[in-house]
Amino acid sequence: MTRMASAVGATLFAMMCASVPAGAQNGAPPTSPAAPLAAKPAPAIGPEQTFLIGVVRQIPEPPPWIAPLQMPPDNLGIAGAELGIRDNLTSGRFLKLDYKLSSEIVPTDGDPLPAVEKLIEAGNRFILLDVPPDALLKIADTYKDRDIVFINVGATDDRLRQQDCRANVFHIAPSRSMLTDALAQFLVTKRWQNWFLMVGRTDNDKLYAEAARRSAKKFGAKIVAEKTWDYGPDARATAQSEVPRGTQVGEYDMLIVADELGEFGDILPYNTWLPRPIAGTQGLMALSWHPTMENWGASQLQSRFFKQSKRMMQPLDFQMWQGAFAIGSASLKTRNSDPAKVKAQMLSPDYDLPVFKGVAATFRPWDQQLRQPILLTHATNTVTLSPQAGFLHQSSPLDTLGFDRPESLCKLK
Numbered sequence: 001m002t003r004m005a006s007a008v009g010a011t012l013f014a015m016m017c018a019s020v021p022a023g024a025q026n027g028a029p030p031t032s033p034a035a036p037l038a039a040k041p042a043p044a045i046g047p048e049q050t051f052l053i054g055v056v057r058q059i060p061e062p063p064p065w066i067a068p069l070q071m072p073p074d075n076l077g078i079a080g081a082e083l084g085i086r087d088n089l090t091s092g093r094f095l096k097l098d099y100k101l102s103s104e105i106v107p108t109d110g111d112p113l114p115a116v117e118k119l120i121e122a123g124n125r126f127i128l129l130d131v132p133p134d135a136l137l138k139i140a141d142t143y144k145d146r147d148i149v150f151i152n153v154g155a156t157d158d159r160l161r162q163q164d165c166r167a168n169v170f171h172i173a174p175s176r177s178m179l180t181d182a183l184a185q186f187l188v189t190k191r192w193q194n195w196f197l198m199v200g201r202t203d204n205d206k207l208y209a210e211a212a213r214r215s216a217k218k219f220g221a222k223i224v225a226e227k228t229w230d231y232g233p234d235a236r237a238t239a240q241s242e243v244p245r246g247t248q249v250g251e252y253d254m255l256i257v258a259d260e261l262g263e264f265g266d267i268l269p270y271n272t273w274l275p276r277p278i279a280g281t282q283g284l285m286a287l288s289w290h291p292t293m294e295n296w297g298a299s300q301l302q303s304r305f306f307k308q309s310k311r312m313m314q315p316l317d318f319q320m321w322q323g324a325f326a327i328g329s330a331s332l333k334t335r336n337s338d339p340a341k342v343k344a345q346m347l348s349p350d351y352d353l354p355v356f357k358g359v360a361a362t363f364r365p366w367d368q369q370l371r372q373p374i375l376l377t378h379a380t381n382t383v384t385l386s387p388q389a390g391f392l393h394q395s396s397p398l399d400t401l402g403f404d405r406p407e408s409l410c411k412l413k
Helices: 002-019 077-097 113-121 133-142 177-190 203-219 233-246 299-307 317-333 337-344
Strands: 049-058 099-107 127-128 149-152 170-171 194-199 222-228 254-258 278-280 284-287 374-378 381-386
Touching: 049 077, 049 113, 049 317, 077 299, 077 317, 099 113, 099 317, 113 127, 113 133, 127 317, 127 374, 133 149, 149 177, 149 317, 149 337, 177 203, 177 284, 177 374, 177 381, 194 203, 203 222, 203 254, 299 317, 317 337
Parallel strands: 049 099, 049 127, 127 149, 149 170, 194 222, 194 254, 254 278, 278 284
Antiparallel strands: 284 374, 374 381
């Protein structure tokens, strides 16, 4: 027993010696542990900055026929801007950044310029605009010498990004060419390349048709037939006879509809002479947003919007949210409400805007258009997002949608 105890004690002593540093075992003074690296000082938070954001929305012309359940909500668009302000405050309040929203609604036959003047006189230096293109240009030119940032959240006209671009206007709303390019990529991918184009009677319908022709040529589709709708809105009552007769144009893969006002596009499905799918402004539509969008965290945005507004998020709501949030995202880096600094940040290479579509959105420096994925949806489902796989670009696949730098006629002034 004594020998066993001695052996155990010797073993424990050896283990203890092994666990002691060699210097300590030799009687050398122990070395002190290395001092921790000094923490990098956080950037100082400056004085509180307030971002005054205004919204001007002009009520568009209503379609000639609309069901009561399809009437747009009174706060269409404005509700999206309100959510953008809330999302900005979530991060901004920790940096002493505040955001305030003011809105003005203009009737269909009104002039939005006095509403803009009212907001600017109240101190708003960032203005979201949902107004017709001519009114937008008038507003931009009136304040071209003022330090004001205008953000177009509604007008899709290509000319606003081309020959009529302005240096004080950013574009959140996708252009018509972006929308038709997104649709064309998908149809060509599906090998639905022969199109029958049905064009409405309004100027905007003709502009959409022009963009569709350009997209067909760009991506290798072919317009095999084209007609102008000349039956009027009363054709809803006789659609079963009028539409089959008007769509007897021979063989085609897709019926492409250019009916932005909503005069006739909804009566075409299931009434055409040939059983063919429909796309364009009705049927399969290219949109910035849709209530069925759920991937990449989109369901969280949808939930926040529904909790706030008690309805689903529409494309104009999303575009207004993007407009307000774009300012907030830039402000987190500038920490300054100076419009010139915010504008410079929005155009800087390190700026990006999370838009819940799988990739971040950025502004094109040559026309100040937000490049972003486009949804292809129908009433109850989001089918896909464009750009489609296989459409390559030397800098960003998003630049396959709309006018690329070499095609741009924009001279920012």
